[in-house]
Amino acid sequence: MTSAKNYINRDLSWLEFNRRVLEEAEDPGTPLLERFQFLSIVQSNLDEFMSVRVAGLQAQSRAGYTKTDFTGYTPQGLIKRLMKRTTRMVREQYRSYRELIRILGKEGVMLSTFRDLNEEQKTLMTKYFQQIIYPVLTPMAVDQSRPFPLLHSKGLYLAVVLQQDDLRNDSDSRSFCAIVQVPTILTRTVLVPGRKGSRKFTYLLLEDLIKEHIGLLFSGYTVEAVHAFRVTRNSDLTLNEEGSEDLLQEIEKELRRRRRGLPVRLEVEKGIHPHAMELLQDELEMEDVVFDEIDGPLDLAFLSKFVSMLPNYDHLRYSKVDPIYPDEFEEAEDMLSVLREKDVLVYHPYESFEVVNDFILEAAADVDVLAIKMTLYRVSVNSVLVQALASAAESGKQVTVVVEIKARFDEARNIAWARQLEKAGCHVVYGLVGLKTHAKITLVVRREADTLRRYVHVGTGNYNENTAKLYTDVGLFTSHPDIGADATALFNEMTGYSTPHQWSSFAVAPIGLKPKLFELIDREIEHAIAGRPAKIIAKMNSLSNQSMIDKLYEASQAGVKIDLIVRGVCCLRPGVIGLSDNIRVISIVDRFLEHARILAVGGGGEEELFISSADWMTRNLSRRVELMCPVKDPGPRQMLMNLLQMNLQDNVKARELQSSGSYVRVTSPHAPLRSQFEAADIPLWKSIASAIE
Structure with a gap:
């Protein structure tokens, strides 16, 4: 049961989750502006993945750590596989971006370039640059007297390659390099004034407007090239909690250190000048830094704010959900x-x-x-x-x-x-x-x-x-x-200093939650062996703790029917004959982020229901204070069962995990059921009647 082939690697599983998010951006059935939102989420997810997970693997690799994890990967081997898949995902992400921009243009919203503007618009945009943008910019030359500046993690920068005007024709002339940060205090997209009464909107990216006028920052020099780049740094905190006299001060100190974290990933605009690329490689010591050459605007996270401010386009968004008071x-x-x-x-x-x-x-x-x-x-x-x-x-x-x-x-x-x-x-x-x-x-x-x-x-x-x-x-x-x-x-x-409590209702990590979960699963195993109904339904964000997976495998082998609703990472491999053939795993990715943790244990109408703050990951079960609470009243218990049943019957946005580690959309001969849309019908799942059929 503990063979590496019986588990899916956590980080590879995470990439599969981000791919499911990307699929929502690519789905023509998703409203157009929501597709942009999903593209933005893909970017934000990838940034955090790089700054935490990949950063940790790089640190292990640099330290010479070569042991395999329980899924059979060394840090070095896993990094190679992750980067191969990530590169593919980024290419797909930008193909989707270009397609969505084309479709958005048909709806009257253009993300244009300065050179495509008419003369009047160019004049107005130049005035905007001079009055609003130019005073905020700070050119940072890189030479013997001015060292390479500290680049903020995930900040957007321009690498400017220059030649001195009076030496341009000199055979000994050389190129100079400067860095300009694209200011975060200004909006990334700039609305171009259009004709009065026009229903069309034209926008420029802030970095493109700066590029077009970058020469104004460097009098006496000619701009050879200007390209955008972006660095993602290690953002994980390393705290000496036990040796710290004041935890608050220790964290504040670490937050300052985070700005100087080791580079993890470098993204550069396609076609970047060789001199700028060489400078970045030298300064960032890119031996093990992830490198991506991007064919499009860097950092698509800006899309979320961009589409949310577009006026009069509600027909391209999901219908609004107005929360009701209970x-x-x-x-x-x-x-x-x-x-x-x-x-x-x-x-x-x-x-x-x-x-x-x-x-x-x-x-x-x-x-x-x-x-x-x-x-x-x-x-x-x-x-x-x-x-x-x-x-x-x-x-x-x-x-x-x-x-x-x-x-x-x-x-x-x-x-x-x-x-x-x-x-x-x-x-x-x-x-x-x-x-x-x-x-x-x-x-x-x-x-x-x-x-x-x-x-x-x-x-x-x-x-x-x-x-x-x-x-x-x-x-x-x-x-x-x-x-x-x-x-x-x-x-x-x-x-305070209270000793661990004998809980009458709660199960609390890091000491009591995992044993309680094992106790509940063991009880179902006993029921299954005795021929009684035995069932587990668990909904969570992630499942990656090896011993929890092994316990679920044991239950499956005993005949317990197990349904898992796991939004993101899942290291359990379902459907393996003789190991996990009684386990089904689905993931739901839709307009809202599935975040609830719910557990139903028992069959034959005798279920026990729990809600929890904890995913079934090692960090939640052993390194956090987490809480699982029983739901005792019959009404709320039935409501939770109704919600779980809606999730399990979703055949629109649910995807089922295969034993290969891939996900396929759930298909069904029954009428379409989209659980997040069904949940909007509150009387449906709040009724105290039997669970949804």
């Missing part, structure tokens, strides 16, 4: 009175995240609420939740916030929130040494008559109003005494 709370005078009667399950983005904000706001304003405790992993700008917590602390309530300042790429923002909360009087805990706090939970303690009652919200997604509009996540509101007691114990462990 019926359970709509007519109630206050939320807590509802939770004294029953648990409430909400599903974002179809149900509004405002319900989470209101839960905290109501608690902050309630004179009988004594304490609010909450975990924050990724928070939106101008978060209502942060303001509500600060208000609660200022009114005298005990407010405790566990802020995870090691959340990758959100470190600086979380540090700012933490300081704001501290100033308001909140008790702020900066995570735990050696662990990331990834659990999503809020505890409200309220005085009622002669006792205290605890109200809890547990979610699968971050407390972030913005991503709650883009991700599918579930959240549970409850006042169940066992869950409240476990929530109290969990916060005591995160903020």
Whole structure:
């Protein structure tokens, strides 16, 4: 069972996921402007993959590490295979870009070049350059007295090759090189003034406008060539948590170091001048740097902002989803009175995240609420939740916030929130040494008559109003005494010196979650061996932990029927005769990012339902504080089963993982069922009737 051929490599599986995203950009059935959005996501995904995963492999390779992982790859061999596939993907990405730009032109939106403008437009664009762009630009010469500048990771730059005018015809003349950063403070696309009343829009890329006028920055020199380039650096933080006296200061120091991380990837515009290329190779020490020559604009992530600002093009977008306020709370005078009667399950983005904000706001304003405790992993700008917590602390309530300042790429923002909360009087805990706090939970303690009652919200997604509009996540509101007691114990462990708790409801990583999952799977194995119904349905973002995969293989061999809904990385190889022939794996990539983690264990209508913050990856199970919470009330349990059934029956956007490691679209003789569109029919999955047929 532990043979390398029985597993799919994590990084190769990730590339397959990004390919599925790219397929959405290539799908003619996807609205045009949404296809641009998917192209932008492909770029952003690839940037993070390079700056974290590939960077780690390069570091292992440089250190001479040659051991194979459990999928049979050495770092050196895996890098070669990844780069071969990535190069193919980038070529396909830009073929799709050119096709989409052509189609967009037919809709009256042109991404043009300066030379294609008429004379009046050229004059106006030159004036715009002189007044708006030119004052912001800084030419950086590279010579003996001026060293090569520090290039920011993922910044867009122009390499300018020059010759001095009075030496151009001299046989000893040589080329000079300078670097110009394309300013991030200005929008990447510039609208060209058109005729009054025209329904057509023409845009220029900022770097093209700068290229056309680059000579104004170098008087006395002639521009030989100017080409764009971009460097991606290692962005993973290396923290000495145990040796650090102040974790906050240590992370701030590492954020400064990140700007100088080793180069991982260099992207250059096709046809770059040899002198500029030689300079970049020398300065970046490109022995093991990934190199891509790009036939098109560098960094297609700009497309997301570009298409989102186009006016009057809603017919080229998905129909808007207006989140509704959950019926359970709509007519109630206050939320807590509802939770004294029953648990409430909400599903974002179809149900509004405002319900989470209101839960905290109501608690902050309630004179009988004594304490609010909450975990924050990724928070939106101008978060209502942060303001509500600060208000609660200022009114005298005990407010405790566990802020995870090691959340990758959100470190600086979380540090700012933490300081704001501290100033308001909140008790702020900066995570735990050696662990990331990834659990999503809020505890409200309220005085009622002669006792205290605890109200809890547990979610699968971050407390972030913005991503709650883009991700599918579930959240549970409850006042169940066992869950409240476990929530109290969990916060005591995160903020104090409490010994590990004997959980009555929760399973908590890094100590208890994996054993609990194994216990549940073993129970199904026993049922299958005894001839009783045995079934597991698990929905998550990623599955890569070897021992979890082996346990699922064991269950499959025992006859347990297993359905896995895994959006991204999946290292399990399904459908292998005698090993995993009882396991089916599907992935759904659609307009919203599938982000919920749900587990259903048991067959014959006796299922146990859980929601969780954790994927089944090694980092989640052993290096993070993660939470899995049972859903106890029959209503929410059936709702979760309905959602899982909708996913499993999706035959429009679902793709099934083959034993070869490739994915194929699910086909079915039944009527088309697109789970994300079906979920918009809230009464359908919120009905307490039997699961969807």
